[in-house]
Amino acid sequence: MSVEHRPQGPLQDSPFLRACRREPVPHTPVWFMRQAGRSLPEYRQLRQGTGMLESCTRPEMVTEITLQPVRRHGVDAAIYFSDIVVPLKALGLDLDIKPGVGPVVAEPVRSEADLARLRPLEPDDVSYVSEAIGMLVKELGDTPLIGFAGAPFTLASYLVEGGPSRNHERTKAMMYGQPRLWAALLERLARITSTFLQVQIEAGASAVQLFDSWVGALAPEDYRRRVMPASASVFEAVAGYGVPRIHFGVGTGELLGLLGEAGADVVGVDWRVPLDEAARRIGPGKAVQGNLDPAVLFAPREAVEEQAGRVLESARGLEGHVFNLGHGVLPDTDPGALTALVEYVHQRTAR
Amino acid sequence: MSVEHRPQGPLQDSPFLRACRREPVPHTPVWFMRQAGRSLPEYRQLRQGTGMLESCTRPEMVTEITLQPVRRHGVDAAIYFSDIVVPLKALGLDLDIKPGVGPVVAEPVRSEADLARLRPLEPDDVSYVSEAIGMLVKELGDTPLIGFAGAPFTLASYLVEGGPSRNHERTKAMMYGQPRLWAALLERLARITSTFLQVQIEAGASAVQLFDSWVGALAPEDYRRRVMPASASVFEAVAGYGVPRIHFGVGTGELLGLLGEAGADVVGVDWRVPLDEAARRIGPGKAVQGNLDPAVLFAPREAVEEQAGRVLESARGLEGHVFNLGHGVLPDTDPGALTALVEYVHQRTAR
Numbered sequence: 001m002s003v004e005h006r007p008q009g010p011l012q013d014s015p016f017l018r019a020c021r022r023e024p025v026p027h028t029p030v031w032f033m034r035q036a037g038r039s040l041p042e043y044r045q046l047r048q049g050t051g052m053l054e055s056c057t058r059p060e061m062v063t064e065i066t067l068q069p070v071r072r073h074g075v076d077a078a079i080y081f082s083d084i085v086v087p088l089k090a091l092g093l094d095l096d097i098k099p100g101v102g103p104v105v106a107e108p109v110r111s112e113a114d115l116a117r118l119r120p121l122e123p124d125d126v127s128y129v130s131e132a133i134g135m136l137v138k139e140l141g142d143t144p145l146i147g148f149a150g151a152p153f154t155l156a157s158y159l160v161e162g163g164p165s166r167n168h169e170r171t172k173a174m175m176y177g178q179p180r181l182w183a184a185l186l187e188r189l190a191r192i193t194s195t196f197l198q199v200q201i202e203a204g205a206s207a208v209q210l211f212d213s214w215v216g217a218l219a220p221e222d223y224r225r226r227v228m229p230a231s232a233s234v235f236e237a238v239a240g241y242g243v244p245r246i247h248f249g250v251g252t253g254e255l256l257g258l259l260g261e262a263g264a265d266v267v268g269v270d271w272r273v274p275l276d277e278a279a280r281r282i283g284p285g286k287a288v289q290g291n292l293d294p295a296v297l298f299a300p301r302e303a304v305e306e307q308a309g310r311v312l313e314s315a316r317g318l319e320g321h322v323f324n325l326g327h328g329v330l331p332d333t334d335p336g337a338l339t340a341l342v343e344y345v346h347q348r349t350a351r
Numbered sequence: 352m353s354v355e356h357r358p359q360g361p362l363q364d365s366p367f368l369r370a371c372r373r374e375p376v377p378h379t380p381v382w383f384m385r386q387a388g389r390s391l392p393e394y395r396q397l398r399q400g401t402g403m404l405e406s407c408t409r410p411e412m413v414t415e416i417t418l419q420p421v422r423r424h425g426v427d428a429a430i431y432f433s434d435i436v437v438p439l440k441a442l443g444l445d446l447d448i449k450p451g452v453g454p455v456v457a458e459p460v461r462s463e464a465d466l467a468r469l470r471p472l473e474p475d476d477v478s479y480v481s482e483a484i485g486m487l488v489k490e491l492g493d494t495p496l497i498g499f500a501g502a503p504f505t506l507a508s509y510l511v512e513g514g515p516s517r518n519h520e521r522t523k524a525m526m527y528g529q530p531r532l533w534a535a536l537l538e539r540l541a542r543i544t545s546t547f548l549q550v551q552i553e554a555g556a557s558a559v560q561l562f563d564s565w566v567g568a569l570a571p572e573d574y575r576r577r578v579m580p581a582s583a584s585v586f587e588a589v590a591g592y593g594v595p596r597i598h599f600g601v602g603t604g605e606l607l608g609l610l611g612e613a614g615a616d617v618v619g620v621d622w623r624v625p626l627d628e629a630a631r632r633i634g635p636g637k638a639v640q641g642n643l644d645p646a647v648l649f650a651p652r653e654a655v656e657e658q659a660g661r662v663l664e665s666a667r668g669l670e671g672h673v674f675n676l677g678h679g680v681l682p683d684t685d686p687g688a689l690t691a692l693v694e695y696v697h698q699r700t701a702r
Contacts, residue, residue, distance in 0.1 A: 167681055173649035176658060216602075219622050219644070221661075251567075253604050254623050271570050272605050293570070298524035307527060310572075330518055 020244035022320035029076035034328030084150025147200030151212035194237035216251025235263025271326030287320025371595035373671030380427035385679030435501025484554035498551030502563035545588035567602025586614025622677030638671025
């Protein structure tokens with residue numbers, strides 16, 4: 001597991017991987033969270049008649065969906081098309097992704113007995129992932145592929161609530177009221193997530209992003225005591241591969257330093273904190289990723305470029321900046337606006 | 352309008368008003384955002400068969416609903432029962448509050464022509480508010496009544512989107528893409544809000560809270576340039592009355608200093624920023640309000656008290672602390688947990 005899998009040659013010298021390692025780049029690399037998926041008509045066409053989780057188990061479909069935004073927008077990295085609940089589904093949990101709702105868990109996890117259902121993930125449980133990534137790295141050539149997993153807190157919220165939750169009441173009730181059960185749940189999820197990322201790296205992913213979508217709902221002290229140990233063990237489990245580890249959650253202004261401390265090499269930032277201030281909070285030795293407000297893409301092109309320019313301005317002088325949105329591409333985004341944005345960032349930062 | 356309406360005697364010496372003015376208090380005062388309403392069975396019973404906006408126009412019903420949590424929990428202040436869209440409805444806009452959805456606007460505001468519908472609010476448009484407050488202040492005696500209004504940004508988001516929005520795409524598209532229209536919209540909303548608060552103060556409210564629920568969706572620089580002038584003009588319009596002006600929005604860690612700068616005497620803080628750090632960001636001369644995570648109330652009493660104790664600890668040594676949740680009471684909250692929390696804070700801080 002701790003073998004050095006770092007690829008050699010032009011892939012390793014791609015602007016994205018160089019920026020993650022805080023090395024000089026020919027232009028600021030760009031990719032978009034949720035670039036693969038719902039905003040693209042070619043995606044919606046391909047997905048017709050296939051459920052979300054079903055589509056994640058079909059290597060050809062995953063490969064095509066992952067490649068679509070690379071072809072269309074000319075982004076500097078591909079992100080493996082998946083969903084954060086894919087490894088949980090692979091364990092045999094009864095869950096589904098309902099259109100317009102999100103992941104729904106038939107039997108929420110709320111007791112010690114429920115933990116038994118969270119057995120360790122075996123690489124064979126997700127052989128379709130290895131297969132898809134094998135196909136993808138051939139197709140992508142020198143374009144890096146970012147592996148993808150949900151972080152323990154966000155997975156726990158779905159499992160405890162039984163679905164998406166605005167306020168995470170039951171999750172927090174367990175966190176505060178049953179701290180031992182909570183810690184055991186997070187530890188199991190950390191192991192599952194670690195295996196899921198190891199599988200992706202061993203199959204050829206040249207970076208990974210750990211999404212902790214909802215972690216911004218926590219105060220810093222609770223994150224540090226009750227969540228960070230689990231996230232840190234995931235980063236530690238993939239440290240030996242030498243691939244950049246990106247960490248992101250929305251609304252995490254108060255947590256940026258801790259997200260880095262958990263073990264990330266690159267910390268994703270939403271649009272609420274300017275990148276120079278974010279870098280100050282994260283501290284030295286880490287790259288930053290972000291942070292254009294995805295809602296800006298609904299404004300005219302001139303306004304998009306003004307705001308994107310502001311992001312680039314705030315990143316000037318930072319060691320290692322990967323341009324991205326401050327959250328996922330919104331479903332109704334005009335794909336043309338994304339393509340134009342990639343061009344703008346490339347031109348504006350060409351050295 | 353600029354007459355000094357500050358009431359005299361025991362009301363003025365109530366712990367809540369003293370804390371707002373950063374004077375010594377016999378115990379830390381407590382009230383809860385959304386204390387009047389959905390979490391109380393007596394409220395649900397009273398509201399049966401009456402729509403939300405209809406209920407806001409019935410002085411007897413408003414009075415009863417506003418008093419319910421004061422009686423049940425022994426909180427230190429009442430908050431006027433209303434909804435942020437009440438003044439817009441009073442102008443004749445076609446809007447309704449749909450259960451489980453929120454305010455829905457039949458014809459969204461998206462052009463110069465649409466602005467014409469936002470005529471100035473006249474006190475006679477909301478005579479039921481004056482009537483209800485007149486009844487309330489008699490019933491409340493020495494317990495202060497907090498007036499209530501939505502801030503220009505949050506009102507604008509409902510009007511532009513046509514309803515609640517997770518990402519405020521259209522609102523931000525207007526803000527970035529049509530800055531003059533945006534400024535004109537916010538200015539109109541600021542005038543309407545100013546009149547709505549003036550009416551409440553002149554009828555007897557002894558403090559006001561301006562809710563900017565969604566403003567945490569903005570980066571600080573955008574808030575400063577594109578929103579703060581409108582909020583500041585609302586605070587300025589009620590400055591002459593000498594009543595404490597509270598300002599609150601959720602997810603506003605990056606904006607706390609600016610929310611104070613806009614003209615608030617008391618800045619509400621959500622649970623993501625510890626109160627001592629919040630006070631540092633807000634700067635001297637302002638009180639703070641907050642900030643227990645409302646989800647904590649779903650944990651056992653022991654855990655609630657541990658977390659509430661942490662809030663009190665972080666406020667120790669601050670001049671002026673009003674205990675509150677970091678957001679509104681969640682609908683499924685056990686009312687008994689709220690009553691116990693008031694007792695705990697009072698006992699723990701008794702001097």
